[in-house]
Amino acid sequence: MVKLQLMRESLHNRNLLPVTAALLAGLVLPAAGCSSPATPGAGSPGQAAPSAHSAQPLGWGPEQADADAAARAVAGMSLEQKAGQVLLASFSGLDVEAHAKTVERLHLAGSIVMGDNVPAAASGQVDTAAMRAATDRLQRAARADGRGWPGLIGVDQEGGLVARLRAPLTEWPAPMSYGAAGSDPLAADAGRALSAELAGVGFNVDFAPAADVTMGPADPTIGARSFSGSPDTAAAVGTAFSKGMLDAGVLPAAKHFPGHGSVSVNSHQGLPVQGASLDQLRARDLKPFQAAIDAGLPMVMTGHISVPALQPGVPASVSAASYAELRRMGFKGVAVTDAMNMGAITEQFPNDSSAPLALAAGADLILMPASVDTAHAAIVSAVRNGSLPAARLDEAARRVVTMQLWRGRSQPTRASAPGSGSALSEKVSQEAITVLSGPCKGPIVPASVRVTGGTEQDRARFAAAARQAGVGVGSGPVVALIGYGEGPVTADVAVALDAPWPLEKSAAPAKIALYGRSQEAFEALAAVLAGKAPAPGKLPVAVGAQGPGAGCT
Structure with a gap:
C-alpha cells in the first residue's frame, strides 16, 4: 500500500507531482498487486464526501x-x-x-x-x-x-x-x-x-x-x-x-x-x-x-x-x-x-x-x-x-x-506458479482434437509408427507422448505432422498442428486437427491414436467440403 505520508514527502522531492496532489484530494490506491480496495477520501479540503453516485458503474468495469x-x-x-x-x-x-x-x-x-x-x-x-x-x-x-x-x-x-x-x-x-x-x-x-x-x-x-x-x-x-x-x-x-x-x-x-x-x-x-x-x-x-x-x-x-x-x-x-x-x-x-x-x-x-x-x-x-x-x-x-x-x-x-x-x-491479482496450468492445457487439447477422417473408435495406428514433418521439437514431443501411450516410434505407418505455414502431406495419418486447412488436400486415410504443438497437445494426440481416448472436437472452420461442426459424433 502506498503510504499517505510517503506520498506527501515525495511531493517535496519532485517537480512533476500535481497528479499525486490531485489524488490525495480524492482516491488513494494500493500498489500494483495489492488485493485490498482503497476507499475514496472524504476529509481533504475542498473535497466532498463520496456519495452513492460515486459507486455508479460506467458500463466497462470502472465506477x-x-x-x-x-x-x-x-x-x-x-x-x-x-x-x-x-x-x-x-x-x-x-x-x-x-x-x-x-x-x-x-x-x-x-x-x-x-x-x-x-x-x-x-x-x-x-x-x-x-x-x-x-x-x-x-x-x-x-x-x-x-x-x-x-x-x-x-x-x-x-x-x-x-x-x-x-x-x-x-x-x-x-x-x-x-x-x-x-x-x-x-x-x-x-x-x-x-x-x-x-x-x-x-x-x-x-x-x-x-x-x-x-x-x-x-x-x-x-x-x-x-x-x-x-x-x-x-x-x-x-x-x-x-x-x-x-x-x-x-x-x-x-x-x-x-x-x-x-x-x-x-x-x-x-x-x-x-x-x-x-x-x-x-x-x-x-x-x-x-x-x-x-x-x-x-x-x-x-x-x-x-x-x-x-x-x-x-x-x-x-x-x-x-x-x-x-x-x-x-x-x-x-x-x-x-x-x-x-x-x-x-x-x-x-x-x-x-x-x-x-x-x-x-x-x-x-x-x-x-x-x-x-x-x-x-x-x-x-x-x-x-x-x-x-x-x-x-x-x-x-x-x-x-x-x-x-x-x-x-482487480486483485490471483497469481499462480509457472507451469501450474499444464493439466488444463492438456484438457483443452483433449476436448479440441478433431478427427476429420479415419476411425472414431479404437486405435488409429498399430503398435509402432514413423513420424515425419514438423520441427525437430515437434517430432521429439510426439515420440515422448507416443511412448507414454504405448506406441513405439521408428517403424510402421507414417504419421505426418503439418506445422504452421506447411502444406499438404501424403501419409497414413496427417496431423495439422495449427490451422486445419492443409488437411483438405493431404492424401491420408486418417486426418486429425490438433490445433497445438505443446507437449500436452501431443499427449492428447497420442491417446487418440492409441485408441485410449475419444476425439470429441468439432471443426470450428470449414476444411474443403467439410463444414464447421464436422468430426466424430
Whole structure:
C-alpha cells in the first residue's frame, strides 16, 4: 500500500507531482498487486464526501469514483505528462534500466514486453525471477512521478503461435482449440489460468484475445489465432476467455477491430482493405467485438485495416469514422491501437506522425510507436499547434487513468506458479482434437509408427507422448505432422498442428486437427491414436467440403 505520508514527502522531492496532489484530494490506491480496495477520501479540503453516485458503474468495469479521480488527476498533469499517459512503449533487448529511465522521463503509461525482452536462464527457459524483477522495475518507473495507480505492464500472450513467454510457463494450444472444444467454461478457465501465470511474473495487461473471425485459408495473418470461423462462436468463446483473464487481475484487449480475419493482406507488411459493407461487417466481423462491449470488457484494440465503408484509404487505427463506429456500438472503455511500428502505418505515416492523428481520431492509448520520443514530441507539438485538440488528449488520458485506477482498486491479482496450468492445457487439447477422417473408435495406428514433418521439437514431443501411450516410434505407418505455414502431406495419418486447412488436400486415410504443438497437445494426440481416448472436437472452420461442426459424433 502506498503510504499517505510517503506520498506527501515525495511531493517535496519532485517537480512533476500535481497528479499525486490531485489524488490525495480524492482516491488513494494500493500498489500494483495489492488485493485490498482503497476507499475514496472524504476529509481533504475542498473535497466532498463520496456519495452513492460515486459507486455508479460506467458500463466497462470502472465506477464513477474512478472516473472522478481520473479527472482530478489529469487536470493536475502537465501537457508532457498527458502525452506520456497515452503512450505504451516497447524497447529492444534486455536493458530494462535504460527503458525504465525513458518511461520516467516521458511519464509513460507503461511498457509492453516483447520476445527479445524476455530473460533466459542457463537452461534456455524463461528466467522467471529475472522477468519478475524486470516487470517490477518497469512498474516502479511508471509510478515514478507519484502516480497513485499501477502502470500498464503488457505482453502478447494468446497461446499457440503468439506467446512471448514460454517454459517454464504453461504452453497453451492455439486459440482455435477453444472453438473446436465448444465450451465457454473451458475457455474461461484457460483465460484465468494463462493470466494467473502472467500475473505471477508481474504482468497486468495481455493484448489478447484475437476476436477476429477467420475467413479460412485466404486469411494470412490470423488463422488459428481466431477462435472460430463462426461469428457467434468467436463471440461467445472469446468473451468467456476474456472474463477469465479479468478474474485473474489481467486486463484483456479484444483485437483487431473491425476484424483482421477476413482480409488477405498482413498489416505487419502493408495496408489490408476490408471491402465489406457495414451491414456485412455487423453480421460477421463486428459480432465478437459487440459481445465484448456488451460484457463490459475494458479494452478494444483497433487494427491497421482500411474500411472503405467507413473511411476509404485510412487505417481504422487512425480513422475517426472507425472510432465513431466503435463508440456507436456502446464501447465506453479504452481504445488502444495495434502496434504503430507496423508496415501498414509506417509506410503511410512516417516519423510517428500517426500518434497525434490516432488520438485526434479517437484512440486513447498508442501502442508501440516506432520511436516513443518522437511520438511523445509529436503529440505535444500537435496540441500546441491545435491539430490535436487539448480536450481530446484530456479525454484519452482520463480513460486510461480511469482504467488504471480501477485496476489498482478492484482487480486483485490471483497469481499462480509457472507451469501450474499444464493439466488444463492438456484438457483443452483433449476436448479440441478433431478427427476429420479415419476411425472414431479404437486405435488409429498399430503398435509402432514413423513420424515425419514438423520441427525437430515437434517430432521429439510426439515420440515422448507416443511412448507414454504405448506406441513405439521408428517403424510402421507414417504419421505426418503439418506445422504452421506447411502444406499438404501424403501419409497414413496427417496431423495439422495449427490451422486445419492443409488437411483438405493431404492424401491420408486418417486426418486429425490438433490445433497445438505443446507437449500436452501431443499427449492428447497420442491417446487418440492409441485408441485410449475419444476425439470429441468439432471443426470450428470449414476444411474443403467439410463444414464447421464436422468430426466424430
